[in-house]
Amino acid sequence: MSNEIWVIADMKMDGSIRKVSFEALSEAKRSMQSKIGGPLCAVLMGSGVADKAEALGKYGAEKVYVVDNAHLKDFNPDGYVKALSELVAKHQPHIVLAGNTSFTEDYIPRVAARTGSGLAMEAIDMGLTDDNRLTVKRYSHSSKAISEIEFKAGNTMMATIRPNTYKEEESPVSPEVINEQVDISDADIKVKVVNLETKMSDRPELTEAERVVAGGRGLGSEENFKYIYDLADVLSAAAGATRAAVDAGYCPYDMQVGQTGKAVSPTLYFAVAISGAVQHFSGMGTSKVIVSINKDPETPIFAKSDYAICGDLFEVLPVLSEELKKALAE
Amino acid sequence: MKIVVFVSQTLDTEARVAVSSSGDSVATDDVKWILNPYDEFAVEEAIQTKEKLGGEVIVVSAGPARGIDAIRQALAMGADSGVHIKDDGFAETDNYTIAKIVASEIKKIDGVDFVLTGMKIIDDESVQVGIQLAEELGLPHVSLVSKVVEVDASKLVCQKEIDGGSVVVEVPLPALITCPDAMNEPRYASLPNIMKAKKKPVNEVTLDDIDFDTLGISRDAVGKSGSKVTTVKIEVPVIDRKLKIIKGSDDTTVKGEEIAQAVQELVQLLRDDAKVL
Ligand SMILES: Cc1cc2nc3c(=O)[nH]c(=O)nc-3n(C[C@H](O)[C@H](O)[C@H](O)COP(=O)(O)OP(=O)(O)OC[C@H]3O[C@@H](n4cnc5c(N)ncnc54)[C@H](O)[C@@H]3O)c2cc1C
Numbered sequence: 001m002s003n004e005i006w007v008i009a010d011m012k013m014d015g016s017i018r019k020v021s022f023e024a025l026s027e028a029k030r031s032m033q034s035k036i037g038g039p040l041c042a043v044l045m046g047s048g049v050a051d052k053a054e055a056l057g058k059y060g061a062e063k064v065y066v067v068d069n070a071h072l073k074d075f076n077p078d079g080y081v082k083a084l085s086e087l088v089a090k091h092q093p094h095i096v097l098a099g100n101t102s103f104t105e106d107y108i109p110r111v112a113a114r115t116g117s118g119l120a121m122e123a124i125d126m127g128l129t130d131d132n133r134l135t136v137k138r139y140s141h142s143s144k145a146i147s148e149i150e151f152k153a154g155n156t157m158m159a160t161i162r163p164n165t166y167k168e169e170e171s172p173v174s175p176e177v178i179n180e181q182v183d184i185s186d187a188d189i190k191v192k193v194v195n196l197e198t199k200m201s202d203r204p205e206l207t208e209a210e211r212v213v214a215g216g217r218g219l220g221s222e223e224n225f226k227y228i229y230d231l232a233d234v235l236s237a238a239a240g241a242t243r244a245a246v247d248a249g250y251c252p253y254d255m256q257v258g259q260t261g262k263a264v265s266p267t268l269y270f271a272v273a274i275s276g277a278v279q280h281f282s283g284m285g286t287s288k289v290i291v292s293i294n295k296d297p298e299t300p301i302f303a304k305s306d307y308a309i310c311g312d313l314f315e316v317l318p319v320l321s322e323e324l325k326k327a328l329a330e
Numbered sequence: 331m332k333i334v335v336f337v338s339q340t341l342d343t344e345a346r347v348a349v350s351s352s353g354d355s356v357a358t359d360d361v362k363w364i365l366n367p368y369d370e371f372a373v374e375e376a377i378q379t380k381e382k383l384g385g386e387v388i389v390v391s392a393g394p395a396r397g398i399d400a401i402r403q404a405l406a407m408g409a410d411s412g413v414h415i416k417d418d419g420f421a422e423t424d425n426y427t428i429a430k431i432v433a434s435e436i437k438k439i440d441g442v443d444f445v446l447t448g449m450k451i452i453d454d455e456s457v458q459v460g461i462q463l464a465e466e467l468g469l470p471h472v473s474l475v476s477k478v479v480e481v482d483a484s485k486l487v488c489q490k491e492i493d494g495g496s497v498v499v500e501v502p503l504p505a506l507i508t509c510p511d512a513m514n515e516p517r518y519a520s521l522p523n524i525m526k527a528k529k530k531p532v533n534e535v536t537l538d539d540i541d542f543d544t545l546g547i548s549r550d551a552v553g554k555s556g557s558k559v560t561t562v563k564i565e566v567p568v569i570d571r572k573l574k575i576i577k578g579s580d581d582t583t584v585k586g587e588e589i590a591q592a593v594q595e596l597v598q599l600l601r602d603d604a605k606v607l
Binding site: 078103106107109116122135139148149150151192193194197199211267268285288289291295307308311315316319323327 | 500
């Protein structure tokens with residue numbers, strides 16, 4: 001085992017690096033690097049990505065391993081599994097961290113299995129034992145419990161981190177760039193993309209957003225979701241939804257928050273016409289401030305909220321959007 | 331088509347969750363054990379595939395004796411037979427080892443075309459074990475499949491949601507997919523089918539039947555001491571919220587002029603009390 005800490009740079013569809021990668025670098029720098037002793041490294045995989053190394057240096061990456069390969073374009077987990085597994089086997093890093101995203105959830109488990117690494121996913125807290133083994137806290141049991149996980153020595157320790165858990169903090173260095181050759185052939189790519197549809201939205205991404213406005217079944221139609229989008233735009237917030245709203249076709253799946261959907265931890269979460277089922281709460285219960293708008297005085301979401309208005313959303317939201325607009329302009 | 335579904339039994343998290351006296355697990359005295367909800371969608375998808383293409387559905391599960399109930403439920407839904415890898419140590423075993431052991435049993439089944447499992451196990455909140463199972467089986471995988479577009483004897487075309495879009499992929503069979511809720515509507519098991527399920531064959535396997543040498547792990551890998559990661563502590567966080575609920579004068583919804591007042595009060599609270607504006 002080397003004494004390197006690695007952070008995987010996770011990329012968005014538009015090729016920019018996700019904020020959670022910087023959050024992971026910052027946290028590794030703050031609370032792990034001095035104990036473990038080795039360099040803080042980033043791993044940059046993709047096609048045409050070499051110029052992103054500097055951005056990682058800004059958050060403290062002293063070394064950047066780059067795998068630039070045409071097979072790593074767009075959605076291609078098979079290629080990433082191969083590339084990262086080979087790098088881990090070759091360099092034996094002490095710790096590998098990545099943001100928990102739908103993409104890392106898809107391929108990191110395979111890398112852990114292939115390289116015999118321990119893995120804990122969606123950390124909300126991390127630490128090190130006296131002998132520098134990783135510990136991770138994560139939600140379990142539909143977020144009704146928090147499990148503390150301890151790693152064994154002797155293998156690379158891998159963890160993914162829930163976005164918005166750690167603060168990003170600049171700590172600029174000029175990184176040493178190490179180009180790694182990984183042989184990926186067509187035959188390695190078993191899962192082939194037939195069609196890729198990207199939806200570019202002007203709103204922030206759900207998992208990264210500081211504020212989220214989410215709507216539930218009570219919205220009643222796709223058209224009415226405009227009430228949610230209007231409030232979201234006033235707050236520069238991301239827009240979210242419950243499964244009931246997604247299932248009913250009111251909004252796209254990638255807005256779903258919850259046990260199946262995304263886990264979010266914004267500073268401010270608005271739950272509009274949402275009853276607060278355990279599977280929904282599981283995805284937003286770590287929000288700092290929860291506000292709910294619901295017309296049912298007995299709704300379970302009230303007992304899980306900081307502030308609430310018992311009222312009809314169609315009457316309350318337009319007034320609320322206006323008032324917030326004024327308050328924010330002050 | 332030979333279809334395998336990997337299922338797990340979990341405790342019902344809709345109920346209260348409490349910490350056990352040892353502090354490193356959840357209390358299981360009064361809990362209800364259920365078929366992992368996401369696995370129901372995998373079983374349903376498997377049965378629909380069988381109904382379309384013919385063949386058989388085999389459910390495989392690793393767990394203690396009570397785990398048979400989860401297998402029987404899948405059989406009552408319409409699966410044909412089961413494999414129960416029975417051991418009390420699995421609850422404390424990491425996903426890495428479970429994937430290896432389950433894979434070794436699936437490999438003993440001849441000519442498997444398609445493997446399905448739930449996208450997550452709700453007690454451990456593990457999304458990884460299904461994907462690691464694919465790795466150990468040497469099969470390609472597609473996780474979080476929102477819709478199977480087309481499946482035949484040699485290939486699978488399916489849709490998957492990704493951050494910032496959705497993607498349709500094609501993968502040759504055999505392959506493994508992980509199933510979210512809402513990809514289909516799991517059928518209820520009728521009483522006659524529940525009765526019939528009791529007579530369907532379930533092959534019981536123990537750790538003695540596992541060839542650990544070939545798996546490259548030792549038998550001690552099953553259980554707490556052998557795992558690469560172990561749970562050392564469980565806490566149940568209390569929901570500690572401000573609970574400031576603004577209601578109308580009749581203790582229900584705000585109406586008329588109350589609406590503007592309520593909104594002003596809320597905005598002021600967000601600004602001055604919560605300081606989030
Ligand atoms: C395995 C599994 C996984 C799941 N995963 C998820 C998940 O990831 N995310 C998720 O969200 N759910 C998930 N669910 C579903 C979850 O159990 C609930 O069914 C769902 O969250 C309910 O959504 P809702 O609150 O929008 O709808 P409802 O429970 O129907 O609540 C609607 C609310 O709107 C209020 N309302 C109606 N009209 C108005 C109005 N005009 N003004 C104000 N309020 C109004 C009502 O009072 C009610 O409280 C999952 C379920 C299962 C079994």
